[in-house]
Amino acid sequence: MSKRKLSRQQRWRIEKIQAERAERAAKRDARESEKLAAGEYGQERPGRVTAHFGRTLDVRPEDSDEAVRCHLRANLEGLVTGDRVIWRGREDPDGRVVEGVVVARGERDSVLERPDARGQLKPVAANIDQILIVFAVEPEPHPNLIDRYLIAAEATGIAPVLVLNKIDLLPEGGGELLALLRRYEGLGYPVVTTTTEREDGLDALHARLAGRTSVFVGQSGVGKSSLIDRLLPDEELRIGALSKDSRKGTHTTTTARLYPLPDAESAELIDSPGIREFGLGHLDEQQVAEGFIEFRDFLGRCRFRDCRHRHEPGCALLEAVERGEIHPERFASYRRIVESLES
Numbered sequence: 001m002s003k004r005k006l007s008r009q010q011r012w013r014i015e016k017i018q019a020e021r022a023e024r025a026a027k028r029d030a031r032e033s034e035k036l037a038a039g040e041y042g043q044e045r046p047g048r049v050t051a052h053f054g055r056t057l058d059v060r061p062e063d064s065d066e067a068v069r070c071h072l073r074a075n076l077e078g079l080v081t082g083d084r085v086i087w088r089g090r091e092d093p094d095g096r097v098v099e100g101v102v103v104a105r106g107e108r109d110s111v112l113e114r115p116d117a118r119g120q121l122k123p124v125a126a127n128i129d130q131i132l133i134v135f136a137v138e139p140e141p142h143p144n145l146i147d148r149y150l151i152a153a154e155a156t157g158i159a160p161v162l163v164l165n166k167i168d169l170l171p172e173g174g175g176e177l178l179a180l181l182r183r184y185e186g187l188g189y190p191v192v193t194t195t196t197e198r199e200d201g202l203d204a205l206h207a208r209l210a211g212r213t214s215v216f217v218g219q220s221g222v223g224k225s226s227l228i229d230r231l232l233p234d235e236e237l238r239i240g241a242l243s244k245d246s247r248k249g250t251h252t253t254t255t256a257r258l259y260p261l262p263d264a265e266s267a268e269l270i271d272s273p274g275i276r277e278f279g280l281g282h283l284d285e286q287q288v289a290e291g292f293i294e295f296r297d298f299l300g301r302c303r304f305r306d307c308r309h310r311h312e313p314g315c316a317l318l319e320a321v322e323r324g325e326i327h328p329e330r331f332a333s334y335r336r337i338v339e340s341l342e343s
């Protein structure tokens with residue numbers, strides 16, 4: 001077969017497939033607008049996306065715990081778990097909302113992004129109030145791991161919280177790790193200590209979660225799963241927040257999900273394996289410097305506009321270290337992280 005003939009055939013096939021696809025989409029839209037026009041769907045109301053599967057979403061109404069399987073109006077794109085939306089529900093003869101259509105997306109306060117397979121940043125969750133960076137007495141956090149997480153969190157604009165887990169393993173008197181934590185508290189970061197080994201081990205965490213939407217991140221083995229299992233003890237509760245037919249879904253493990261926490265006052269958790277792995281990947285030197293919050297007062301004050309804060313004369317950061325306004329270990333950590341970006 002000649003090359004040209006093949007490509008003509010291919011072109012024809014592609015065009016046919018595209019035409020069919022467009023026709024299907026147009027039909028679907030027409031059906032939806034008919035239903036909307038015919039008043040099959042009820043009033044517009046607010047809700048929040050609790051899970052998403054392509055063009056299908058689970059939306060939890062503001063006045064209910066049970067999410068409703070919804071599809072998207074054709075002109076809407078890129079909704080993620082945590083998005084606030086306006087939607088309309090369709091009721092069955094018994095007056096129960098059985099399905100819905102999302103008609104608009106609300107403003108986002110924040111968005112968490114992750115690089116996709118091609119390295120392009122894609123939103124994975126929205127309207128998160130705080131990133132809980134979990135680390136543990138064991139495995140001991142290696143130097144500047146905490147800083148790396150803090151920088152990544154600062155770059156999202158979402159408030160970080162440090163959670164030290166497994167405090168049942170702390171030595172008498174607290175040891176170095178607690179001293180390190182005090183330093184972070186001094187910088188203004190909230191610090192919470194936890195243990196899943198004691199009945200009251202999560203009290204401080206519950207208080208911190210109340211009234212907010214949170215995500216847990218942190219290195220393997222620090223106890224994220226254990227903490228989340230304790231916060232959402234009832235497996236059914238995790239699944240029960242979803243509409244019935246989404247339980248059958250096979251693609252349910254990778255999407256981020258939003259869970260209401262049973263024991264804390266209007267606390268919500270967004271979780272997925274991808275979110276837990278949140279890390280430093282895609283930052284540049286500028287973002288790293290800005291991620292050290294105590295550097296911010298000094299950035300832009302160096303003598304040279306393109307100062308890289310190494311040994312340049314008139315470097316505002318180096319002078320601040322000299323004066324004791326920046327902790328030398330934080331500055332050393334900054335340097336190591338910048339160097340690791342280069343290699």
Ligand SMILES: Nc1nc2c(ncn2[C@@H]2O[C@H](COP(=O)(O)OP(=O)(O)OP(=O)(O)O)[C@@H](O)[C@H]2O)c(=O)[nH]1
Pocket residue numbers: 165166167168169194195196197218219220221222223224225226227276
């Ligand atoms: N002593 C002690 N062990 C804990 C505590 N919390 C969790 N562990 C243990 O730490 C180990 C790791 O906990 P996981 O919850 O699997 O940690 P993770 O962060 O989810 O790890 P990945 O799934 O690899 O990301 C398990 O053996 C837990 O039993 C704690 O508060 N104290």
Ligand SMILES: [Zn+2]
Pocket residue numbers: 302307308309310312314315316317318
């Ligand atoms: Zn400088």
